[in-house]
Amino acid sequence: xxxxxxxxxxxxxxxxxxxxxxxxxxxxxxxxxxxxxxxxxxxxxxxxxxxxxxxxxxxxxxxxxxxxxxxxxxxxxxxxxxxxxxxxxxxxxxxxxxxxxxxxxxxxxxxxxxxxxxxxxxxxxxxxxxxxxxxxxxxxxxxxxxxxxxxxxxxxxxxxxxxxxxxxxxxxxxxxxxxxxxxxxxxxxxxxxxxxxxxxxxxxxxxxxxxxxxxxxxxxxxxxxxxxxxxxxxxxxxxxxxxxxxxxxxxxxxxxxxxxxxxxxxxxxxxxxxxxxxxxxxxxxxxxxxxxxxxxxxxxxxxxxxxxxxxxxxxxxxxxxxxxxxxxx
Amino acid sequence: xxxxxxxxxxxxxxxxxxxxxxxxxxxxxxxxxxxxxxxxxxxxxxxxxxxxxxxxxxxxxxxxxxxxxxxxxxxxxxxxxxxxxxxxxxxxxxxxxxxxxxxxxxxxxxxxxxxxxxxxxxxxxxxxxxxxxxxxxxxxxxxxxxxxxxxxxxxxxxxxxxxxxxxxxxxxxxxxxxxxxxxxxxxxxxxxxxxxxxxxxxxxxxxxxxxxxxxxxxxxxxxxxxxxxxxxxxxxxxxxxxxxxxxxxxxxxxxxxxxxxxxxxxxxxxxxxxxxxxxxxxxxxxxxxxxxxxxxxxxxxxxxxxxxxxxxxxxxxxxxxxxxx
Numbered sequence: 001x002x003x004x005x006x007x008x009x010x011x012x013x014x015x016x017x018x019x020x021x022x023x024x025x026x027x028x029x030x031x032x033x034x035x036x037x038x039x040x041x042x043x044x045x046x047x048x049x050x051x052x053x054x055x056x057x058x059x060x061x062x063x064x065x066x067x068x069x070x071x072x073x074x075x076x077x078x079x080x081x082x083x084x085x086x087x088x089x090x091x092x093x094x095x096x097x098x099x100x101x102x103x104x105x106x107x108x109x110x111x112x113x114x115x116x117x118x119x120x121x122x123x124x125x126x127x128x129x130x131x132x133x134x135x136x137x138x139x140x141x142x143x144x145x146x147x148x149x150x151x152x153x154x155x156x157x158x159x160x161x162x163x164x165x166x167x168x169x170x171x172x173x174x175x176x177x178x179x180x181x182x183x184x185x186x187x188x189x190x191x192x193x194x195x196x197x198x199x200x201x202x203x204x205x206x207x208x209x210x211x212x213x214x215x216x217x218x219x220x221x222x223x224x225x226x227x228x229x230x231x232x233x234x235x236x237x238x239x240x241x242x243x244x245x246x247x248x249x250x251x252x253x254x255x256x257x258x259x260x261x262x263x264x265x266x267x268x269x270x271x272x273x274x275x276x277x278x279x280x281x282x283x284x285x286x287x288x289x290x291x292x293x294x295x296x297x298x299x300x301x302x303x304x305x306x307x308x309x310x311x312x313x314x315x316x317x318x319x320x321x322x323x324x325x326x327x328x329x
Numbered sequence: 330x331x332x333x334x335x336x337x338x339x340x341x342x343x344x345x346x347x348x349x350x351x352x353x354x355x356x357x358x359x360x361x362x363x364x365x366x367x368x369x370x371x372x373x374x375x376x377x378x379x380x381x382x383x384x385x386x387x388x389x390x391x392x393x394x395x396x397x398x399x400x401x402x403x404x405x406x407x408x409x410x411x412x413x414x415x416x417x418x419x420x421x422x423x424x425x426x427x428x429x430x431x432x433x434x435x436x437x438x439x440x441x442x443x444x445x446x447x448x449x450x451x452x453x454x455x456x457x458x459x460x461x462x463x464x465x466x467x468x469x470x471x472x473x474x475x476x477x478x479x480x481x482x483x484x485x486x487x488x489x490x491x492x493x494x495x496x497x498x499x500x501x502x503x504x505x506x507x508x509x510x511x512x513x514x515x516x517x518x519x520x521x522x523x524x525x526x527x528x529x530x531x532x533x534x535x536x537x538x539x540x541x542x543x544x545x546x547x548x549x550x551x552x553x554x555x556x557x558x559x560x561x562x563x564x565x566x567x568x569x570x571x572x573x574x575x576x577x578x579x580x581x582x583x584x585x586x587x588x589x590x591x592x593x594x595x596x597x598x599x600x601x602x603x604x605x606x607x608x609x610x611x612x613x614x615x616x617x618x619x620x621x622x623x624x625x626x627x628x629x630x631x632x633x634x635x636x637x638x639x640x641x642x643x644x645x646x647x648x649x650x651x652x653x654x
Contacts, residue, residue, distance in 0.1 A: 160617055189617045194560040194567055196607075199370065203611025206357055227472070227561050231484070251472030251561065326473070 025058045028277045029079045030270065031072060031089040032063035033116065038247075039329035040090070043115075043270030047088075050274035053296060057278055060084060069093035073100045079109075086110035086277035091118045098122030110281040114273040120306055124280060125287035127273055127301065129264035131310035135217070135243070136171020138262050138314045140179055142241040143213040146259050150181020151212030154204045156225050156242075158192040158218040168217050185211070190221045197224035201240075205232050216242035222261060226252035246317050246325035253322045265315035266329060272298045272311050336583035339634055340598040344605065347627075351609040358612060365490055371604025372497035373398075373552045373559075375597055377571070378578040379504045380545035382596040385579055386521045387541045388588030389439060389446035394549040395571035396457035397431045399563075401553030403461045406470040406479075406563035413476040420479070420554060428550015429543050431457065436542030440535035446542075454572070461565045472561035483555045493555055500548065505593045517541060521588035578603045581631040602631060 030047045032040035044061040051057040060079070064071020069092045077100060079087055087104055091097050091113055101111045101122040111118075114127040130138075143153045155172075157165045169187065176184070185208050190197025197220060204211060205228065214229070216222035222244040229238050230252075240258045252258040272295040279285040285293045287307055292300045301309035317325060352359040358367075377394050384391045401424050408415055408423070431453070438449045472480070483493035490498075508514035519527040520537045527534055557563045582599025584591040606627055610620045 188611060193569060194562055195556075195571075198560060199608060200611045202366075202370075203608075206363070207355070207612050207614070223472070223562050224560060248469055248471045248562070254473055 025056055026086070026278060026281060027058045027060055027082075027084045028086045028088060028274055028281070029060040029062060029084045030274065031075055031079070031087060032061070033090050033092050034067040034071075035063045035065055037329075038327065039266045040270075042266035042325075042328045043090075043273070046267035046270030046272075047274035049267070050271045050278070050296060054275075054278055057274070059274060064092075067092050069096035072097055076100045076104060080104050080107060083107070084109060086112070086281040088112050088114055088273040088277045089118065089123075090115035092116070094119050095122075110277055112273065112277055112280065112287070115269060117308065124307065125276070125293070125303055126306075126308040127269070127276060128308055128310045129269050130312065130314050132167045133171050133174075134310060134313050136168045136173075137175050137178075138316075139168065139215050139217050139242055140172045140175065140182065142260055142262060142316065143215050143239065144179040144182050146239050146241075147182060147212055150183070152183050152185045152208055152210050153213040153215055154185050154208060154211060155187040156197060156201055156204070156214050156216040156218075156221045157187060157189050158221060160189050162192075162218070165217050172215075190216075190218075190224060192218060192220045194220060194224045197221045198228045201225040201228035202232060205229070205234055205238060211238055213239045213241060216240065216244075218242070219244050219248060222258070223248050223252065226255070226257040229257045230255050243314065245329060246322055247327070247329060249317070250322050250326040253317070253319055260316050260318035262314035262316050264311075268298055268315065269311060271296065272301070276301065337592065337594050337598060340582065340595065340602060340631070343631060343634070344598065344602055347602070347605055347609070351605070351613055354613040355609075358609060365494065367605060367608045368497075368601070369491045369494040370608055371601055372493045373556055374574060374578055374604055375497040375600040376500050376548050376552050376555075377575040378582065378596045378600040379500055379593065380548035381575045381579050382582070382584050382591045382593070383504070383508075383517055383541045384446070384538075384545045385576075385584050385586060386517050386588055386591045387538045388521050388524065389538055389541065390450065390576065390586075391432075391435060391542060391545045392447065392450040392572050392576075393431070393435060393454040393457060394545060394575055395568040396454040397428055397546055397549040398553040398556055398571070399565070399567045399569075400431070400457040400461050401427050401550040402557035402567060403464060403470065403553075403563045403565075405554040406475060406557050407464065409476055409479045410470060410474045413479075417478055417482045421551065424550045424554040425547050426550070428553060429547035431550070432543045432546015433539070435546065436539035439542065440539040443535075446538075458565060465565070467565060470557075470563040475558075475561060480558050480561050483559050493559060496551070496555065500551075501593060501597055508593055513537075513540065518589065518591075521590075523589070574603060577628050581628060599631075603628075 030044055047059045051059045062075055064075055072092055080103060087109055098119050098121055101118060105111050111123050112125050113123045117126040155169060188200040188204060190200045201214060201224060204214060214225045216225050222240060222242045226240045229235060229240055235256045241261050243263055244261045245263060249258060249261055275295040276293050279293055280287055289303055289305050289307060292302050294300050298312055301311060303309045348359055357363060381391055404427060405420050405424055435449055435453055438444050439446050485492045487495060516532045516537045519532055520534050524534045556568060578600040579596055580586060581602050582595035584596060606624055
């Protein structure tokens with residue numbers, strides 16, 4: 001009796017730490033940029049959710065203590081030695097991890113990247129939290145949802161040369177036809193500086209007395225615009241929305257300057273990464289251009305020519321869920 | 330020197346012309362409420378320009394002011410988050426002390442180790458920003474973490490002007506008093522005008538420069554708290570590149586970059602000129618691609634005017650020497 005118990009715990013310990021792959025549970029390693037970051041802790045929570053849904057999966061949440069590629073290489077090498085079934089990594093460096101991850105794939109380990117990608121040759125597929133088209137649509141939808149009768153909106157961007165913001169605004173303009181009555185009256189640039197963004201937002205409020213919303217697809221801009229709206233006494237008449245982090249926007253939601261804003265949901269992201277890794281390792285899906293891989297409750301992801309796919313629309317944060325997320329990231 | 334010909338008169342004229350042009354495109358800009366808002370928005374620049382003026386006057390330059398502001402602001406924000414009970418008065422004193430300490434480090438290196446000021450402050454600029462990163466790991470202090478009193482102080486309105494604006498007024502008055510009515514103020518001019526002659530009159534040049542850096546640092550520290558409270562956010566990069574605006578305000582205000590020439594009113598007017606441009610550009614519907622070029626051109630035009638009026642004729646004091654040259 002006692003001996004059996006001892007043997008079992010030894011077996012469990014071996015399975016957990018360094019032993020040969022146990023036949024029953026599939027082991028998926030979630031490698032993050034660094035341990036102790038709220039965003040990744042939340043992603044791990046999502047991965048655990050996927051594991052309990054799938055049943056026969058064990059999640060190994062790991063990563064270096066600081067955000068270095070060297071640290072991640074060490075972690076991945078030890079995962080290869082443990083012969084895990086799949087590695088899902090958010091990379092600190094696009095290229096530096098490639099040789100190590102190639103070694104893992106040669107040993108038959110499924111390798112995917114998520115959040116922050118690895119170069120194509122170093123992974124089977126990459127999961128983006130969202131796509132430019134989805135983000136472009138989301139930022140105008142956020143403003144339009146609170147303007148059933150239409151209205152004037154203005155965009156407060158980062159710099160005139162910020163690639164991401166320019167693409168998102170371009171994508172937004174493409175879908176403007178779906179939002180009749182919504183007028184984009186101006187696009188201004190706050191250069192991702194708090195003081196300039198604040199002045200630009202104040203300028204918008206002055207120049208367009210009927211302005212209904214300011215869309216800021218940048219985390220510095222959205223916070224500064226919210227503060228400018230509060231200081232101008234325009235809470236309730238000008239809604240600030242766009243892309244921001246819950247921890248940074250909690251004050252703006254509380255003051256009412258912002259009704260809602262969006263950004264990826266790390267829980268969904270970790271959940272989806274684990275789901276994809278599971279299906280690829282199991283062999284019931286293959287990562288190839290055009291392939292569709294199931295992600296449980298998040299639907300399917302379709303891969304493009306570079307084997308990358310977008311998870312979903314950015315997740316919307318408002319007064320109902322801000323408290324839950326503001327301490328996470 | 331006639332009043333009409335002075336730098337200050339020309340700057341006042343330039344500011345009025347500027348306001349006229351802006352008003353012709355956006356009349357709302359010159360309403361009293363908006364002018365108060367513009368003045369308040371420019372207050373940090375005025376405070377920093379006054380500190381910078383003293384430093385430049387003594388033939389030095391302080392490029393670390395924006396980094397000093399960011400570090401002091403972050404420390405104030407962190408204290409507020411950890412100990413929300415600390416009264417604002419204590420925080421303001423702490424910001425002054427911390428800023429002065431950082432200024433003293435600059436001043437000490439310039440004074441005792443005789444390192445060129447531009448090199449010293451370029452170095453400390455990066456060090457101060459680096460320290461913020463060490464303190465916070467790059468994370469932000471956000472609006473909802475700060476106490477209401479912390480954020481409200483610079484916004485509190487007294488006699489129609491927010492406290493932030495009043496502080497700029499008070500700092501201007503104090504600096505005016507120091508520069509015009511104290512031996513320290515005279516020493517700044519003497520050291521900048523002719524350091525060798527200053528030594529012969531018994532002025533310690535290094536010590537005077539040290540004190541200039543302390544004043545500049547102290548004002549940067551004060552602005553640090555005000556900045557963070559006003560924008561209700563603190564992170565590593567706040568006020569990035571602001572040191573150049575501060576130097577530009579001084580230069581527009583007729584502060585000679587080679588030292589020796591400066592006035593308090595000039596520095597204030599220079600800051601106001603720049604502040605009005607910064608506030609006007611967003612409302613007069615100018616393409617953002619042109620805005621930077623316009624700001625730059627305005628600075629050069631203002632300086633060109635100053636250089637013309639400021640050119641001293643040079644008096645011939647030795648007739649015979651004139652012919653031998």
